[in-house]
Amino acid sequence: NAGVTxxxxxxxxKTGQSMTLQCAQDMNxxxxxxxxxxxxxxxxxxxxxxxxxxxxxxxxxxxxxxxxLNKREFSLRLESAAPSQTSxxxxxxxxxxxxxxxFFGEGSRLTVL
Amino acid sequence: AQSVTQLGSHVSxxxxxxxxxxxxxxxxxxxxxxxxxxxxxxxxxLLLKYTSAATLVKGxxxxxxxxxxxxxxxxxxxPSAHMSDAxxxxxxxxxxxxxxxxxxxxxxxxxxxx
Numbered sequence: 670n671a672g673v674t675x676x677x678x679x680x681x682x683k684t685g686q687s688m689t690l691q692c693a694q695d696m697n698x699x700x701x702x703x704x705x706x707x708x709x710x711x712x713x714x715x716x717x718x719x720x721x722x723x724x725x726x727x728x729x730x731x732x733x734x735x736x737x738l739n740k741r742e743f744s745l746r747l748e749s750a751a752p753s754q755t756s757x758x759x760x761x762x763x764x765x766x767x768x769x770x771x772f773f774g775e776g777s778r779l780t781v782l
Numbered sequence: 783a784q785s786v787t788q789l790g791s792h793v794s795x796x797x798x799x800x801x802x803x804x805x806x807x808x809x810x811x812x813x814x815x816x817x818x819x820x821x822x823x824x825x826x827x828l829l830l831k832y833t834s835a836a837t838l839v840k841g842x843x844x845x846x847x848x849x850x851x852x853x854x855x856x857x858x859x860x861p862s863a864h865m866s867d868a869x870x871x872x873x874x875x876x877x878x879x880x881x882x883x884x885x886x887x888x889x890x891x892x893x894x895x896x
Contacts, residue, residue, distance in 0.1 A: 673825070702883075704886075709791065709888055709889075710888060711786075711788075711872060711886035711887050711888045711889050712826075712872065712884075712886040713886075714883055714884075714885075717883060727883065759825055759826070761826075769814045769816060769831060769833065769876050769884070770816070770828050770831060771826075771828075771884060773825035773826045773827070774825050775823075775824055775825045776823075776824075776825055
């Protein structure tokens, strides 16, 4: 049972380069999320998608775009990477039950030089 | 708006000792509260959650937490620490409505001394 799968797991970029982080879930969940994790700051929500066809900004959306490609997939794009975007990125999903549990991928470690 | 404060970014206990990780929250609506654990180089996994049922919540691996509305707290405890408990622990809050936009605390790194 794969759960939430993120690719790539590691990436090094130069300032100004672009890249897309991919996320897919196989649990038939409606909602998907992108968080970033930085030391001493916990996890902060970048964007989320409550259901297929909708996306909304979270706490720290600047410099990012997202696409909810279908119910399974939710991608995060950095159009012009900056060193401040060096972080570990986590994708998560949640189901219809509204109990609040998020299921997380294993993370993507991004370094911007 | 909702927020979470975890008291202590690092906690160190001896194997077999009590584990106490502190979490205080702020919420304008009745909160849903969660504790997640993150082992090195892994994603987060749910330890336990409070969703307005019993105030004492039991989770996996012998952990439990008590919701205290008067103190706006949701502290995590385990009677006897094990070496395998070494990890980072995150407290989180949500409104429980619609998409589960969890707000996380800063995290507490738990170290177990032999």
